[in-house]
Amino acid sequence: MEIKKVLKEDLDKLIPSFKKAFNESEWNQRWTDESVRISLTNIFDFPHFYGLIAIKEGVPVGAILGHVQTFNDGKTYYIDELFVDPIFQKQGIAKALYGDAIRELKKLGVSGAFFTTLTNSSAYDFYKSQGAIHLEDSAVFYHPF
Template sequence: MSFRIELLVAKHVSGAADVLVNAYALPPWNENWSLEAAAENVTYVLQTPRSVALVAVDEGKVLGIALGIRQRRHTGPVIYLDELSVQPDAQGKGIGTALLSAMFETAKAEGCSSVWLISQRGGALSEFYQRSGFAMRSDLGIYSRSSG
C-alpha cells in the first residue's frame, strides 16, 4: 500500500468523517458516530485558528487523519493532538506512525516544544503511543461531567 501525507482540506472532509465513523465504531471505543457529526468535528478543527490537520491518502481515498490545535503553554507552544484515526482495514500498515511523524515535524518546524494527547491508559493504543515515544503522565487525570 502506498500513501502520502497531505494537509487536510475541504475536499477531504467526507473521507475524514468516514475514517472517524469506522475507527471509533470498533473496540476499545465502541462509539456510534454519525457521518454528519464526524464531518462537523473535522470541519470545526479546520475552521479553528492555529489548527493542524493532516490526512493520509492513497489514490484519493482518505486512509487516516491527524487533527491538532496549536496552543501556548508555560513551556512554550505545543500541539494538542485531538484526533489520530486510521481506517480499520488500513491499520498496521504504518499510516498512524506516518501521521504522528508528520505532526511532530510540523510541531518542530513551528517551534512547538511538544505534542500531547489524551488516550487510554492501557491496551493496544497505549502501547502504540509509547512505541512512538509518548510517555504517560502519572500526575494528570481526565475529568468529565455529564449534563444528564
C-alpha cells in the same frame, strides 16, 4: 501512500475512515455522518488548526488533527484526533502521520503535544511506543451534567 497537509475541503472525505475507526471495535462508538461532520468542522475551525491526511490509492485512510496553542513559554500541539481506517491499520500509517506531524510542528517551533486516550487501548500502547510519556501526576476529568 501520500501524507499531506489536510485542508477544510478534505473534511467530507475523512468521514468514512473516521466512522470506521471509531464505530468498529475497539472503540464501538456510534458516530453518524452528521456527528462526524460537526465534530471535524469544530476541529478544523479552531484557531491555529494543524492536521495531516494519509491518502492511499487516491482514498483518504486516516488523519491527525489538532491545534497549536501557546503554553507557558512555548507552543504545544493539542491532538484532537488521530485515526486510521481499520482496513489500513497495522501498516505504519498512524506512525507516519504522527512522525510527520512531529517533524513539521518542530519546524514551527512547537515543543511537544498533549492528548488523551484510554489506558486499556491499543492507542495507549501506540503512543508509548512512539516515545510519548504517560504523565503520572496528571489526571483527565469528565464531569457529566
